[in-house]
Amino acid sequence: MSTRATRRERTVYDPRGVVEAEPRSIAPRLEAGSAIRLGVLDNTKWNARKLLQATVAELESGGAIGEVRYYKKETFSKNAAPDLIRQIAQENDAVLTAVGD
Amino acid sequence: MVAKITQPVAEDVDLVEWYYEQGFSDGLPVVPPTPEKPSAVLAALGGEPDLVECRVPPRWGNLTREVLAVNIVMAGCKPEYAPVVRAAMLALSGPAFNLNGVQATTHMASPLIVVNGPVRNEIGMNAGANVFGSGNRANATIGRAVRLILLNVGGGRPGELDKSTLGHPSKYTYCIAENEEASPWAPYHVEQGYEAEDSTVFAIAAEAPHSVTNHIANDPEGVLDSVVSAMSTIAHNNAVSSGACVVVIGPEHGATIASKGWTRSDVRSYLWMNTKNTFADVSFNHRYGTVYNRNLPRWYGRAPESRTPIVPSPNEIHLFVAGGEAGRFSAFIPGWGHMTSPVIRAIDGRPPASGPVCVDGTCAL
Numbered sequence: 001m002s003t004r005a006t007r008r009e010r011t012v013y014d015p016r017g018v019v020e021a022e023p024r025s026i027a028p029r030l031e032a033g034s035a036i037r038l039g040v041l042d043n044t045k046w047n048a049r050k051l052l053q054a055t056v057a058e059l060e061s062g063g064a065i066g067e068v069r070y071y072k073k074e075t076f077s078k079n080a081a082p083d084l085i086r087q088i089a090q091e092n093d094a095v096l097t098a099v100g101d
Numbered sequence: 102m103v104a105k106i107t108q109p110v111a112e113d114v115d116l117v118e119w120y121y122e123q124g125f126s127d128g129l130p131v132v133p134p135t136p137e138k139p140s141a142v143l144a145a146l147g148g149e150p151d152l153v154e155c156r157v158p159p160r161w162g163n164l165t166r167e168v169l170a171v172n173i174v175m176a177g178c179k180p181e182y183a184p185v186v187r188a189a190m191l192a193l194s195g196p197a198f199n200l201n202g203v204q205a206t207t208h209m210a211s212p213l214i215v216v217n218g219p220v221r222n223e224i225g226m227n228a229g230a231n232v233f234g235s236g237n238r239a240n241a242t243i244g245r246a247v248r249l250i251l252l253n254v255g256g257g258r259p260g261e262l263d264k265s266t267l268g269h270p271s272k273y274t275y276c277i278a279e280n281e282e283a284s285p286w287a288p289y290h291v292e293q294g295y296e297a298e299d300s301t302v303f304a305i306a307a308e309a310p311h312s313v314t315n316h317i318a319n320d321p322e323g324v325l326d327s328v329v330s331a332m333s334t335i336a337h338n339n340a341v342s343s344g345a346c347v348v349v350i351g352p353e354h355g356a357t358i359a360s361k362g363w364t365r366s367d368v369r370s371y372l373w374m375n376t377k378n379t380f381a382d383v384s385f386n387h388r389y390g391t392v393y394n395r396n397l398p399r400w401y402g403r404a405p406e407s408r409t410p411i412v413p414s415p416n417e418i419h420l421f422v423a424g425g426e427a428g429r430f431s432a433f434i435p436g437w438g439h440m441t442s443p444v445i446r447a448i449d450g451r452p453p454a455s456g457p458v459c460v461d462g463t464c465a466l
Contacts, residue, residue, distance in 0.1 A: 009109040012116060013134045013171040015125050015253040017106075017162035044395045075396075077202035077440035101207055 030093055035066025039092035043076040048100030055096060106167065107136075120175070124258070127248055127273060131175040142170035145180040146187060154187060155194035158201035160256025164190060172253060176246035181224050182239055184448050185302060186246045189214045189276075192304045192446040193247070199441045203306040204257040208338055209269045210306040210437035212251075213347065214244060214276040215421055217290035218300030220448055221278040228280035230425030232349075233271075233310055233432075244274030269309045277423055283352040284422035285359030292365055292420075293445050294453035305347055305419060305443035308337060310432040321358040324431070325371050331433040332411045333377040340409070341383055342396040342438025345417040348372065349432040351424040369415040381405035396439060412436075419443055 030036055038059065040052050059065050069091055073080045076099075080088075088095050110119060116133035120126055132138070143150055143166055150167035157164050169190070173183050193200050193212055203210055216226055227237035235241065257263040265272075281288040290301040315327040328348055332339075339346050350358065350368070358368060380403055384392035393403060398413050412418060424430065436443070447453075 008112040010112050011107045011136055012110050012119065013136075013139065013167075014106045014108065014123075015134070015168060015171045015175060015249065016160075016256075017157070017164055017168040017254040019160060019162050021161060075440050077206065078199060 034093075036064055036094055037092045038065050038068045039088045039095040040068060040070050041080065041088065041095055041097040042070065042072045043097060043099065044073055045076045045098075045100040048076070048098050051098040051100045052096065055098070059096075106171070125175070125253055127245065127252055129245075129273070131249070132177050134171045134174040138174040139167065139170040141180045142173050142178070142183045143167060145183040146170060155191055157190070157194060157250060157255035159205050159262045160254065162254035162256065164194075164250060164254050168254060169250070172249045173246045176249050177238070177242040178246050179224070179238070179242075182243050182246070185216060185220060185224065185243050185300075186250075188302045188446050188448045188450070189243070189247050189304060190250060191450070192302055192444045195444060197442040198304060198306070198444050200251075200255070202440050203437060204251060204255055205262055205264055206437065206440075207264050207266045208437055209265055209267050209272075209308055210338070210441075211269065211272045211275050212247060212304050213271065213307040213434065214247060215289070215303040215347075215423075216243075216276070216278045216300070217281065217288050217303070218295070218448070219298060220300035221281075226278040228278035228423050229283070230427075232277045232280070232423045232425075240276050240278070241274050244271075244276030247276070248272060248274060271307075271309055275307070279421045280352060280423045283355070283424075283426060285355050286365045286422065289419070289421050290445065294455050295445075295447065296454055299451070299453075300448040301445050302448065303419065303443065303445045305345060305434075306437035306441045307347060308435040308437075310349065310434045313431040313433055314429070315354065315431075316429045319357060321361050321363045321368070321371070324354045324357055325368065326375070328372055328431060328433055329375045329377070332372065335378060335382050337435035338438045339411045339435045340378055341394065342440070343398055343413055344436045344438040344441065345419060345443050346412055346436045347419045347421065347434040349421050349423050349434065351428060351430045351432075352422060352426050353429045354431045355422045365420055366415070369418045369420055372418055373410060373412065373415040376408075376411045378409040378411065379405065380407040380409050383409050398439075 040056060042048055042052060056068055071088055117130045120131045146166050152166050153163045154169060155164050173186050221228060224239045226239045251257045279289055291297050295301055311331050313327050313331050315324050318324045401409055
C-alpha cells in the first residue's frame with residue numbers, strides 16, 4: 001500500500017491581461033565631436049522651462065551643441081502631436097525634455 | 102494572440118494570501134476568482150471571453166471580457182453589476198478621459214463614477230445617506246472593480262507607474278448614484294440628452310469631496326455662496342489648471358434652491374459667475390517671479406485684478422443631487438484639470454436619443 005498522497009490542485013486566474021506591445025531598441029548614440037542639432041521640448045509643466053534652460057546652458061558651455069530649436073507640447077499630460085514629433089525628428093539630432101513638476 | 106490566464110495551485114493554498122503574494126490586490130483581501138464565479142460574470146457580459154473590451158494604460162494590458170470578469174469577482178461584485186463596471190471602463194479608456202495621465206500623475210486624482218437611471222435601483226445602489234461612504238455592496242464593489250482593473254491591467258501600482266504624491270481614500274473605491282428620487286430637477290443624464298429610462302455612467306478624474314455646510318440660508322444665493330466659498334481657493338487643481346469639477350447638492354439644499362424656481366442651469370451659472378479667485382491669487386502676486394500660467398485658458402486675463410474662474414464655463418460644473426434626506430450639506434469635488442475631460446456613457450453603449458429641441462422648424466441652440 002502506497003503512503004504517497006496525490007497532491008490535488010485547483011485553477012486560479014491571473015487578473016492582469018496580456019500586453020501586446022513590441023519591444024523597440026533605443027536610438028544609436030550620437031558621435032562625439034559633431035555639432036549636435038538639439039531640439040528642446042517644453043512640456044508646459046510649472047518648472048520645466050527653468051530646468052530645460054539651465055540644462056541647455058550647461059550643454060552649450062561644453063561646446064557640443066551646434067544649434068538649438070525650441071518646441072512646446074500642447075499639454076504636459078498627453079503625448080506630443082504626431083506632426084510635432086515628426087518635425088522634431090526631421091530638424092534635430094537629439095531632443096531634450098523634462099518633467100519639471 | 103490569446104494568452105492563458107489560468108494556472109494550477111495546490112488545493113490547500115490559501116487563495117486570499119496567494120493573491121496578496123502575487124501583488125494582485127488593492128491592499129484589501131480579494132474574493133478568489135475560482136472558475137465558476139468568473140463564468141457567471143462572463144455570462145452577464147455576453148460571453149466571448151477573448152473579446153478585448155479596451156486596453157488600460159499606462160501598462161496597456163488587454164481588458165478581455167475574461168480578465169474583466171476575473172477582476173469583477175475579485176472586487177466582490179455580483180454578476181449583475183458587471184455591465185456597469187464595463188461601461189465605466191469603456192468611459193475611462195476613451196481618448197477624452199486621458200486615463201494614461203490620470204493613472205500616472207503626481208496629483209491625487211482618481212476616477213469618480215456616478216451612475217444614473219433605472220440600473221441604480223435594479224442593482225441596489227445607494228444614492229442616499231452616506232452616499233460617498235461605506236455600507237453598500239454595489240457602490241463599494243463597482244468602484245473597487247474599477248480600481249483593481251486600473252492596478253492589475255493598467256499597472257497603476259503606487260510608486261511604480263502611479264506617481265501620485267498623496268493619493269486619496271477614493272483610490273480604493275469611488276462610485277455613487279445620483280439621488281434622482283430626491284432631486285427637484287431632471288436627472289443629470291437627462292440634462293446631457295439621455296432619456297430618463299436610459300442608464301448611464303459619468304466619469305471624472307477627481308479629488309476627494311469637500312463638505313459644504315450651510316444651516317442658515319433659506320434662499321438659493323445663500324446656499325450657493327457656501328459652495329462658492331469652497332470653490333474659491335487656490336489650493337485645488339481647478340484653480341491653477343482649469344478643467345471641470347463636480348458639485349453635489351444635498352437634498353435639503355436642493356429643495357431650498359428649487360423652492361425659488363432655480364434650475365440646474367441657474368445653479369451652475371451662479372456658481373461660475375461668483376467664484377472669487379483673481380489672477381493675483383493664483384500667481385501669488387508674482388512673489389516668486391513673473392507667472393503667466395500656461396495651464397489656464399489663453400482668454401483669462403492676466404492682470405492682477407482679473408477674475409480667474411474655477412472652470413472655463415458653467416457647463417464644466419457637473420451638478421448632481423445625492424445624499425440623505427436629512428442634513429444641510431453639499432459637496433464640492435475639484436477635478437484634475439484641463440488635461441482630462443469628463444465623459445458620460447450609456448450602460449448599453451447607445452448614444453443619447455434626443456437631438457436638438459425644435460419647435461415648428463426652429464431649433465434651440
